[in-house]
Amino acid sequence: MSNQANKVKFLTYPERIRSRLERTGEIVFIDGQHVTPSQIWQFMTEEAPKRFPYAYDTKTYNIVRLSDDVDFVSGIKYNYIELTWRDRMLAARSKGIPLILNEGGGQTRDPYYAAGAIPLRPGAVSTWVREMEDGLDLHQIDLRNTAIMESGRKLITIEACNQIGAHAAISDGVVDVDMLAPFLCLRCSDVAYLVEKHRSSQRSYPLQLIDYPINNQVNKEWAVEYFASNLKRLIASILNITSAGMTEDGLKEEIKLHNKMRRLALDIHELWWSANIPPTNSTDFNNIRIFGNDPCGVSAISAISILEETKQEVHERIKNSIKGAGLTDDPVRLFACGSCVSPNPTVVDRAGGVVVGKDDWLSGLYIEVKENGNPYGNLAKANLSISYEQPIEVRALWTVEQIKKSKADGMIFMHQWGCNYQSAVSRMVADIVKEKAGIPTLVIEVDELDKAEALEQSQNRVESFIEMLR
Amino acid sequence: MIGLDVGSTTAKAAYPEGKFRIVESRNWRELTDGIAPCDIVSTGYFRKSVPHKLAITEITAAAFGAREYFPDAEVIVDIGGQDTKVIDLRNNTFLLNDKCSAGTGAFLEFTAKYLGIQVSELGDLHMRAKKAAQLNSTCGVFAISEMISRMVEGASVEDVVAGMHYSFARRVAKLIPEADRIVLIGGTVKNRGLTAALEEVAGKRFLIPPAPQTVNALGALRYSEERP
Ligand code: SF4
Numbered sequence: 001m002s003n004q005a006n007k008v009k010f011l012t013y014p015e016r017i018r019s020r021l022e023r024t025g026e027i028v029f030i031d032g033q034h035v036t037p038s039q040i041w042q043f044m045t046e047e048a049p050k051r052f053p054y055a056y057d058t059k060t061y062n063i064v065r066l067s068d069d070v071d072f073v074s075g076i077k078y079n080y081i082e083l084t085w086r087d088r089m090l091a092a093r094s095k096g097i098p099l100i101l102n103e104g105g106g107q108t109r110d111p112y113y114a115a116g117a118i119p120l121r122p123g124a125v126s127t128w129v130r131e132m133e134d135g136l137d138l139h140q141i142d143l144r145n146t147a148i149m150e151s152g153r154k155l156i157t158i159e160a161c162n163q164i165g166a167h168a169a170i171s172d173g174v175v176d177v178d179m180l181a182p183f184l185c186l187r188c189s190d191v192a193y194l195v196e197k198h199r200s201s202q203r204s205y206p207l208q209l210i211d212y213p214i215n216n217q218v219n220k221e222w223a224v225e226y227f228a229s230n231l232k233r234l235i236a237s238i239l240n241i242t243s244a245g246m247t248e249d250g251l252k253e254e255i256k257l258h259n260k261m262r263r264l265a266l267d268i269h270e271l272w273w274s275a276n277i278p279p280t281n282s283t284d285f286n287n288i289r290i291f292g293n294d295p296c297g298v299s300a301i302s303a304i305s306i307l308e309e310t311k312q313e314v315h316e317r318i319k320n321s322i323k324g325a326g327l328t329d330d331p332v333r334l335f336a337c338g339s340c341v342s343p344n345p346t347v348v349d350r351a352g353g354v355v356v357g358k359d360d361w362l363s364g365l366y367i368e369v370k371e372n373g374n375p376y377g378n379l380a381k382a383n384l385s386i387s388y389e390q391p392i393e394v395r396a397l398w399t400v401e402q403i404k405k406s407k408a409d410g411m412i413f414m415h416q417w418g419c420n421y422q423s424a425v426s427r428m429v430a431d432i433v434k435e436k437a438g439i440p441t442l443v444i445e446v447d448e449l450d451k452a453e454a455l456e457q458s459q460n461r462v463e464s465f466i467e468m469l470r
Numbered sequence: 471m472i473g474l475d476v477g478s479t480t481a482k483a484a485y486p487e488g489k490f491r492i493v494e495s496r497n498w499r500e501l502t503d504g505i506a507p508c509d510i511v512s513t514g515y516f517r518k519s520v521p522h523k524l525a526i527t528e529i530t531a532a533a534f535g536a537r538e539y540f541p542d543a544e545v546i547v548d549i550g551g552q553d554t555k556v557i558d559l560r561n562n563t564f565l566l567n568d569k570c571s572a573g574t575g576a577f578l579e580f581t582a583k584y585l586g587i588q589v590s591e592l593g594d595l596h597m598r599a600k601k602a603a604q605l606n607s608t609c610g611v612f613a614i615s616e617m618i619s620r621m622v623e624g625a626s627v628e629d630v631v632a633g634m635h636y637s638f639a640r641r642v643a644k645l646i647p648e649a650d651r652i653v654l655i656g657g658t659v660k661n662r663g664l665t666a667a668l669e670e671v672a673g674k675r676f677l678i679p680p681a682p683q684t685v686n687a688l689g690a691l692r693y694s695e696e697r698p
Binding site: 440463467 | 515553
């Protein structure tokens with residue numbers, strides 16, 4: 001429509017940020033690699049813009065773009081962790097660290113790390129695929145991701161959600177992992193296709209199904225014991241790959257560290273929610289929420305340091321009334337529900353809103369695994385109590401509580417086409433929220449998981465909703 | 471200040487002196503000749519691609535525009551070139567049909583092209599129909615093959631057009647909630663045959679503004695006046 005639309009503007013980090021970044025700590029990964037802040041700066045300002053131009057493309061609709069809040073130093077670290085994903089996974093694997101695909105929700109990451117492995121969400125596989133080839137622009141990565149997704153659809157079904165692309169990438173050998181370990185809880189209907197893809201795959205991967213007792217079994221002793229035995233089997237299978245050992249004390253130690261990470265991320269949420277002026281934009285807030293659940297290959301001790309730095313920075317911003325970059329004054333506060341897809345954070349910010357929470361990741365932050373006693377039983381009990389995995393009414397009432405805490409003005413339940421369970425429960429959750437929290441709700445089905453372009457129509461709905469709330 | 475609605479097919483402008491202009495979308499610049507971006511409130515799918523001071527979605531624009539003609543409107547049905555929007559003003563909710571061309575202007579264009587006629591002729595052809603052909607499919611692709619079958623059986627072009635309008639109406643009517651004051655807007659609404667079919671299928675009379683195609687442009691203009 002306009003020539004201007006074709007011009008690409010790229011994000012740059014101004015030199016003035018460098019000294020602030022250099023005063024922060026280094027990042028330590030579980031394979032022992034240390035990265036100094038100077039190396040992070042060099043990567044983010046010199047190497048990554050050439051290798052991953054799409055991430056620096058500042059188009060509002062670019063859902064894989066970096067946060068443009070360049071002054072939020074902690075945000076640079078989350079971006080570094082994201083953009084080095086593939087390099088780091090390959091390096092870790094070459095050092096014998098197993099990579100485990102862990103689709104399905106209903107779980108904490110402590111057992112994987114305790115056993116010396118890195119858990120990979122399907123979303124992380126997509127990140128890996130994006131980073132496979134250097135120099136691609138937004139359109140090119142979108143085309144490639146779509147091609148992989150279509151290959152999965154052709155082989156398995158057209159009815160799966162877009163995460164079939166991640167399964168296709170694994171079974172076609174584009175991405176290599178050591179084990180598939182889906183959790184059989186209700187949240188995700190894609191697990192069925194993961195298993196099916198595994199069966200018809202040319203490559204053979206060990207498959208470890210984790211049976212998650214569904215339908216509110218948390219207070220039943222048998223369920224806790226049964227689920228604990230599944231977790232024990234998962235850890236044993238990972239240890240089998242590494243031929244390494246793990247003591248119960250080692251598992252307890254990892255649980256303690258992960259509890260601390262989750263608590264810190266939750267503290268940041270409570271700080272953020274208490275502020276009159278939102279201290280970060282939606283992209284950075286989302287990154288904190290995800291990292292609190294999943295340290296993405298960063299050692300737990302280092303992840304705790306990053307979260308502590310983040311907490312301090314958020315605190316400073318609140319004290320100095322600094323608003324997240326890209327936000328309007330007094331933005332409409334949106335709480336997001338659903339699974340795997342969320343309203344595009346930049347679109348929300350530009351339209352005059354801000355995302356104050358997302359139910360799936362947020363429910364993970366509330367997990368407090370007991371630190372004394374049998375660690376398997378404690379993990380099982382904690383994982384069975386995740387609010388997101390409870391009966392719909394319980395989940396919806398927990399959501400109402402979070403909506404009140406986060407002072408949300410509206411709720412969007414967004415679900416990916418093909419995500420059958422979330423699609424089925426969306427209306428009930430929205431109706432309960434509308435009644436009990438007294439805020440408007442919007443249910444949207446989208447087809448944007450793993451897509452970076454052509455999302456105008458769903459974004460139009462989100463913008464319309466924000467305009468209505470204003 | 472002007473309201474500029476640049477949609478998938480046409481661009482519309484509402485000027486403060488009460489005038490409207492419509493051109494093909496690709497010629498939208500003709501509407502803004504001599505007007506500075508700071509004097510434009512844009513809407514429509516291309517709202518962000520054209521110069522503007524403020525860009526609002528068609529849903530907000532429709533609410534502000536329809537109110538001008540019908541202050542007590544309850545529901546707005548906007549049948550556009552690429553999607554159909556149903557906005558319930560009573561509880562601030564909306565529904566969009568944007569995945570399937572059935573029930574959108576694109577479906578009408580598709581049919582007109584197949585029949586070798588102009589979209590603007592569809593309304594008159596419908597009015598001349600003796601007996602609407604029975605088309606059961608609401609899917610654009612299957613509807614075309616049904617049209618072929620009906621013509622092979624001897625149905626006239628007029629009857630097929632009327633049947634297509636009923637098929638379209640059945641699709642759209644399903645989206646409309648129960649309400650007394652429903653406003654129809656969008657370029658497609660100029661098609662008399664279609665609105666007649668929609669009223670018959672829905673079993674109610676609709677409110678149609680004098681210039682249904684420019685309601686969103688007017689709404690953008692009104693928005694800028696009410697929320698400068
Ligand atoms: S979108 Fe739904 S079905 Fe797809 S992976 Fe996510 S939870 Fe599973």
